[in-house]
Amino acid sequence: MKKRILLLAGGQSGEHEVSLMSARSVLGALPRERFDVTPVVISKQGRWLPPTETTRALETGKSAPGGDLVLHRAASAEGYDAVFPLLHGPMGEDGTIQGLLTLAGIPFVGSGVLGSSVSMDKVMTKQVLAAVGIPQVAWQLALRRDWQTNPQGVKDEAVKLGFPFFVKPANLGSSVGISKVHGAEEMEKAFELAFSLDRRVIVEAMTSHKPREVEVGILGNDAPIASPVGELSFDADFYDYETKYTEGVAQMHIPARIPREAAENIRELALKAFKALDCAGLARVDFFYVAETGEVLLNEVNTMPGFTTTSMYPKLFEAAGLSYGELVARLVELALEKR
Template identity: 50%
Template sequence: MAKQTIGLLFGGCSGEHEVSISSARAISRALTTPPNADRYQILPFYIQKNGEWQSGEVAQQVLASGQPLAVAEQPDRVSRSHLWQFPANVAEVDLWFPILHGPNGEDGTIQGLLQLTQTPFVGSGVLASALGMDKIVMKTAFAQAGLPQVKYLTVHRHEVWSNPCIFPKLCDRIEAELGYPCFVKPANLGSSVGIAKVRTRSQLEAALDSAASYDRRIIVEAGVTAREVECAVLGNDQPQASVVGEITYTSDFYDYETKYTEGKADLAIPAPLPEAITAQIQEMAVRAFLAIDGAGIARVDFFYVEQTGEVLINEINTMPGFTATSMYPMLWAESGISFVELVDRLIQLGLERTQR
């Protein structure tokens, strides 16, 4: 049988550009390892930070080096007509593997574009990707599915910036309804970008101002003393849940630096939890996946409040980090599915979803 051509799409216009390159390198290695090497051939496509698509030598160079193009090689802006001049060899792709993280990558935008090409792709479609990226509508979907969550409030940028009379009242409401500590987050960013844990009024004011600079919609969540656990999901209409993993760290919370600096966080896989709690987390992970109409891949994050026995859903990530040391593939490795096999399964799930 002829090999299928996998369009490996990476980089992207987001703050997680470098993480995407690391994920793509790991997937590339898996695709060139037997038996995948006998089934697939890779056609890499690199999206620069300015949105321009590159294939051929440029994409191969970035994939081989693990480094994005130098800023001097990526002008801030390219002409709109150039943005639509995709490389000619996109027509050779049999299936897309869009390993893009954050805005413009896992928020439904690239998924809509790939859907218009009428070519199968790995992962969730437009709806689930958009729901999974927007923390506010995500929580609405979880509430509708009966999944317990921490208490939260939605804030709009105009409440923070436009009227000096509104802002103090907003802070009063947050303090009255959520108290301290609480977390302030932009609604549509990943990897803990723009997130702050606050304990005082001055910290709250600064955090709201910062979050408003990233997004016009903000979510403020009540702090909770809990263990942070994660579960991976694999499948389409009948998804499976992996073993559960736990993240521990010494920093104040699981921020960007802690996530991506070696030695800042420890992973326990499987997590040392009571069997009943593990089963509950796995069941809730599948419910969350189905609630947003997920496909192929997702990682679902939870809080386990050990003192009360509560399990609270935090969020779902429809395109989690995919390096050899990322939580998602490590959870499946512990569940009996190797990295190489996992990549193959995701491709087959993408084909299955399109055929049906």
């Protein structure tokens, strides 16, 4: 029997376009003899687009306004074996869609409400992972209200971390809204930008040296496995949006060019983080490796990582012997096995 899959893409976050790219890859790569896939693109306004508009959005990479209310379509989603919510960022990767699907009783790929929401919020993630002893950079939380009522206070706190530091919306991805602050004169703009995108902002100390960016894929539910460690290299101040999505700017190295013990440590820490956050299905756990000191610091956990055929997560499992099509099939199986 073919599995009927509802593939959700797009969504209301700043990562709408990234999600459309991932969904195009999944659609193109899923073995037709095993899967019957219906894509539904969610517009930036949160409306679920009907088939013709969905096809147009996937083809052009842009979606028109219109469509149905989310709840209406979810209620009629009975008949699907599983939903693949290939959505990044708020209203997709943060537990909201996961809650809707849980209420509707439809199995879905990836983490549930708890794992999704805690992993989406960089502050909550850091708090939970600190509790299980996972090494991370020093950080602070700032609320939009603090910034509106006492901006100097927010700045005074932040400089205690030392320059440069990072200012990030707590709930976003693809480096959207992230600034590396090199000096006092850059603070205003960085906080304005981050607070324009989120009520909660995290201020992070930079690693002691420019870090090596290493990532691990995790696959499974309560007995997850870790992929080999991969590395991204690029010629930029940090891994910003342009560096991530301009073709040919970043290079992927699998396995990562780091000592074997560091890689083993990273894989163990990634599994520990996945379990501590109650993740399920898949996650890409990102680390900083500081070659000068040998430090390994966890950066973040992405519960719905980029999923084009050239994205890191599928490439890591390809290196472990699982093709893109097999990986998606495994994710659907894991969705059906949950609970």
